[in-house]
Amino acid sequence: MKRLLYELSESWKIAVAQMRSNKTRSTLTALGVIIGIVAVTLMGTAIAGIQVGFDKSMAIFGDDVLYVSQWPWKPVNDWWNYRDRKKIKTEYADPINRIIAATPNSNLVIAVPTSSLLRSVKHGQSEVSNVLIRGTVSDYLITSTFDFKEGRFFNDVESRGGANVCVIGYDVADALFPSESPIDKSVLINGQPFRIVGLISRQGTFLGLFSLDSIVVMPLPAFQKYFSAKSDSDILVKVKDKTKLAEARDELTGIMRRVRGLPPEKRDDFSINEQQALKSTLDPIKNSIAIAGLFVTGLSLFVGAIGIMNITFVSVKERTREIGTRKALGARRRTILLQFLIESTSLCLLGGLIGLGIAYLMCTGIGKAFPSFPVRFSLGLVLVSMAVSILTGLFSGFAPAWSASRLDPVAALRYE
Amino acid sequence: MTSDTRSAEPIIIDIENITKDYVMGEEVVRALRGVSLQIRSNEYLAIMGPSGSGKSTLMNMLGCLDTPSSGRYEFNGRDVSSMTDDELACIRNREIGFVFQTFNLLPRADSLRNVELPLVYAGINPETRRERAEQVLREVGLADRLHHKPNELSGGQRQRVAIARALVNDPSIILADEPTGNLDSKTGDEIMTLFESLYQRGHIIILVTHEADIAHHARRTVRLRDGLIESDDGGFGGVDILPVEGQLEPAGFR
Numbered sequence: 130m131k132r133l134l135y136e137l138s139e140s141w142k143i144a145v146a147q148m149r150s151n152k153t154r155s156t157l158t159a160l161g162v163i164i165g166i167v168a169v170t171l172m173g174t175a176i177a178g179i180q181v182g183f184d185k186s187m188a189i190f191g192d193d194v195l196y197v198s199q200w201p202w203k204p205v206n207d208w209w210n211y212r213d214r215k216k217i218k219t220e221y222a223d224p225i226n227r228i229i230a231a232t233p234n235s236n237l238v239i240a241v242p243t244s245s246l247l248r249s250v251k252h253g254q255s256e257v258s259n260v261l262i263r264g265t266v267s268d269y270l271i272t273s274t275f276d277f278k279e280g281r282f283f284n285d286v287e288s289r290g291g292a293n294v295c296v297i298g299y300d301v302a303d304a305l306f307p308s309e310s311p312i313d314k315s316v317l318i319n320g321q322p323f324r325i326v327g328l329i330s331r332q333g334t335f336l337g338l339f340s341l342d343s344i345v346v347m348p349l350p351a352f353q354k355y356f357s358a359k360s361d362s363d364i365l366v367k368v369k370d371k372t373k374l375a376e377a378r379d380e381l382t383g384i385m386r387r388v389r390g391l392p393p394e395k396r397d398d399f400s401i402n403e404q405q406a407l408k409s410t411l412d413p414i415k416n417s418i419a420i421a422g423l424f425v426t427g428l429s430l431f432v433g434a435i436g437i438m439n440i441t442f443v444s445v446k447e448r449t450r451e452i453g454t455r456k457a458l459g460a461r462r463r464t465i466l467l468q469f470l471i472e473s474t475s476l477c478l479l480g481g482l483i484g485l486g487i488a489y490l491m492c493t494g495i496g497k498a499f500p501s502f503p504v505r506f507s508l509g510l511v512l513v514s515m516a517v518s519i520l521t522g523l524f525s526g527f528a529p530a531w532s533a534s535r536l537d538p539v540a541a542l543r544y545e
Numbered sequence: 546m547t548s549d550t551r552s553a554e555p556i557i558i559d560i561e562n563i564t565k566d567y568v569m570g571e572e573v574v575r576a577l578r579g580v581s582l583q584i585r586s587n588e589y590l591a592i593m594g595p596s597g598s599g600k601s602t603l604m605n606m607l608g609c610l611d612t613p614s615s616g617r618y619e620f621n622g623r624d625v626s627s628m629t630d631d632e633l634a635c636i637r638n639r640e641i642g643f644v645f646q647t648f649n650l651l652p653r654a655d656s657l658r659n660v661e662l663p664l665v666y667a668g669i670n671p672e673t674r675r676e677r678a679e680q681v682l683r684e685v686g687l688a689d690r691l692h693h694k695p696n697e698l699s700g701g702q703r704q705r706v707a708i709a710r711a712l713v714n715d716p717s718i719i720l721a722d723e724p725t726g727n728l729d730s731k732t733g734d735e736i737m738t739l740f741e742s743l744y745q746r747g748h749i750i751i752l753v754t755h756e757a758d759i760a761h762h763a764r765r766t767v768r769l770r771d772g773l774i775e776s777d778d779g780g781f782g783g784v785d786i787l788p789v790e791g792q793l794e795p796a797g798f799r
Contacts, residue, residue: 132668459638
């Protein structure tokens with residue numbers, strides 16, 4: 130056991146000396162492994178990043194809220210069955226709430242209407258464009274989770290009366306009121322002044338693609354008064370128990386059919402969406418990244434392994450006399466086998482480390498260039514890369530190491 | 546030294562009628578055709594012969610690098626001919642020190658690490674290894690060359706490192722194959738002096754050479770020709786007392 134340890138440390142020293150004296154050759158040989166590890170790391174980072182970003186963004190939607198919308202969130206193949214659907218009206222909220230109230234043991238809590246479109250928001254000389262303007266009621270707070278950095282949400286009275294008040298998102302405040310509190314200031318939207326009563330804390334971005342903080346929320350009657358024309362409306366329905374989402378969904382479908390007055394033979398002409406549906410739209414993206422990544426990784430690791438196998442064969446040939454000498458001095462088959470396995474493995478590990486370094490720099494670079502893109506460089510990824518490198522090294526080194534260990538010492542010593 | 550005191554020494558190597566055949570393409574080369582030889586402790590032996598006489602094959606056999614095709618080889622009472630590769634490696638490691646014509650040092654390792662190598666394979670711990678290697682290098686006169694790599698040493702110094710490496714595990718036999726073949730005559734003489742002192746200290750020295758000058762340093766000369774022992778002076782000053790049939794034992798040894 131101790132002997133094995135000494136042999137291992139000796140082999141390690143030889144391997145390091147070998148790589149040092151053949152720097153160019155070692156680096157070139159390790160190139161395949163370097164590329165493979167960069168590919169596997171970037172792929173892992175991208176997948177993990179998308180997952181983390183998605184989960185973070187999903188939290189804003191809430192996992193206990195159903196969305197009654199005109200279209201499903203999932204892509205569909207039979208789009209012609211959907212194209213004639215009527216819009217969802219904010220007025221549906223009242224009848225839905227009445228039915229919920231009249232149903233004993235309903236799985237639903239409350240329905241909240243929302244209506245949104247994109248507009249510019251001005252204050253003095255400053256202007257922010259493409260801000261999501263959303264009209265809703267004061268109960269919106271029940272279905273959507275967010276905190277206020279300053280101020281408050283509009284109250285029930287303002288909500289019903291359609292007062293010209295609003296709460297603004299972090300980005301809007303940052304652009305229009307960089308050095309002062311926005312509370313009680315007013316902004317112009319479509320030429321109409323709205324008094325700011327609250328500032329929503331920073332929400333971040335959705336998948337790093339667009340900001341969730343570029344938003345203005347106002348009472349629905351005010352919204353309808355000024356912007357009703359091309360807005361999209363949804364009804365948000367809070368579920369009592371998120372473990373009974375399916376039952377809640379069925380109940381809501383029934384209610385919506387009643388509200389829309391659909392006869393039994395007709396199909397649903399609305400969609401009930403949930404966070405989960407969005408999640409499943411992400412799977413194909415993750416899968417295709419994984420497949421592409423695995424392909425690139427597998428190919429470059431395979432090429433890298435062949436390269437390392439080749440160079441280890443060369444190394445065995447070059448050092449045949451050395452192998453003979455070692456055998457004459459008492460090296461056993463195992464010793465020689467281990468020595469060359471360690472050489473090929475350390476070459477792969479070197480490649481793996483360089484690859485990790487490059488991948489880390491690239492991730493940091495991407496993170497710097499696009500701060501909103503969720504890059505995740507994890508310890509797990511490092512361990513996986515190292516394991517892959519070691520396995521590649523063992524795989525590629527085995528055949529040459531085996532042939533070296535089987536060399537006849539007499540022939541090896543005589544080899545010119 | 547008389548034959549009486551010599552025969553009292555224990556037999557270390559006992560070879561009986563060994564043969565070795567090589568297949569070269571379609572031809573079978575009979576490198577050894579039946580060689581018997583006994584070597585006792587504290588012998589200084591030269592194996593001579595022209596090229597193709599089988600002396601290299603015999604040396605490989607004696608050094609446990611190769612096993613005979615037939616015949617018996619006992620090393621210190623253990624049957625070598627039936628040993629596995631790894632058992633042979635163990636014998637080579639502990640019992641035999643090799644000195645090669647071309648030195649065969651590891652080019653990227655300094656003198657110390659070269660000399661330590663057999664100790665690594667013997668499973669000796671690093672501290673003892675270093676200590677022992679330093680001591681042996683000092684004994685061969687290289688105390689000031691411990692950290693030199695082979696390419697920073699002269700030929701004679703390289704051969705001294707190789708001898709130190711052969712000695713480091715305190716083997717019973719030093720097996721030297723043309724040890725002065727790559728050295729000028731002055732350096733060669735120095736190396737032969739070193740072998741003489743090792744012999745005086747009780748190591749068995751087996752020289753394989755084709756140079757009579759070198760063989761003269763030995764106490765006993767065995768000549769090979771065509772795979773057979775042509776003569777073995779049995780340690781009596783170069784007189785061929787037993788010509789032709791190598792299978793016979795030198796008379797004085799029984």
